[in-house]
Amino acid sequence: MNNVSCMVQIGGQRxxxxxxxxxxxxxxxxxxxxxxxxxxxxxxxxxxxxxxNTVQLxxxxxxxxxxxxxxxxxxxxxxxxxxxxxxxxxxxxxxNTKYMVTGEVTRxxxxxxxxxxxxxxxxVFVYLGSLVIQEN
Numbered sequence: 001m002n003n004v005s006c007m008v009q010i011g012g013q014r015x016x017x018x019x020x021x022x023x024x025x026x027x028x029x030x031x032x033x034x035x036x037x038x039x040x041x042x043x044x045x046x047x048x049x050x051x052x053n054t055v056q057l058x059x060x061x062x063x064x065x066x067x068x069x070x071x072x073x074x075x076x077x078x079x080x081x082x083x084x085x086x087x088x089x090x091x092x093x094x095x096n097t098k099y100m101v102t103g104e105v106t107r108x109x110x111x112x113x114x115x116x117x118x119x120x121x122x123x124v125f126v127y128l129g130s131l132v133i134q135e136n
Contacts, residue, residue: 035062038088045084048077058127065127071101078114098122102134 004020025031039059050057055073058065068074082092094117101121110121123134 032060035090036060038090039064039085042081042084042088042090045087046077046080048080060128063128074099075114078117082115082117092117094118098125100125100132100134 005017006020007017008015036059043057043059048055048057054070055066055068055077057077058067066074066077068077078092085091097117097119099112099119099121100123111118112121113119125132
């Protein structure tokens with residue numbers, strides 16, 4: 001991106017605009033905070049209802065876990081997030097995005113289509129340093 005400028009608002013007061021020349025290095029604490037804020041906005045703009053006990057979202061930095069009672073519930077949330085996230089320049093990386101269904105025998109490597117994204121099925125993954133397996 002070229003000619004990017006930033007502005008900070010604190011307590012309702014906007015500070016002076018400043019140019020963003022270099023961006024933030026990967027792993028910078030501020031980068032995680034900004035990503036969390038953008039993801040929170042995308043979730044709110046998508047109007048995802050997480051209190052209906054059918055879907056839950058766990059998110060931190062560039063990891064998001066969509067937990068649903070049905071494949072359709074997870075698919076609906078994923079697809080609802082795509083547009084609002086894209087407007088904030090956030091994209092799902094189909095190569096790194098996996099899905100897992102608990103309570104059934106699965107063959108890792110199968111693929112499913114969520115809109116324009118082809119996602120790989122898995123029976124194990126690591127989320128925020130914790131191993132999640134199909135049986136738990």
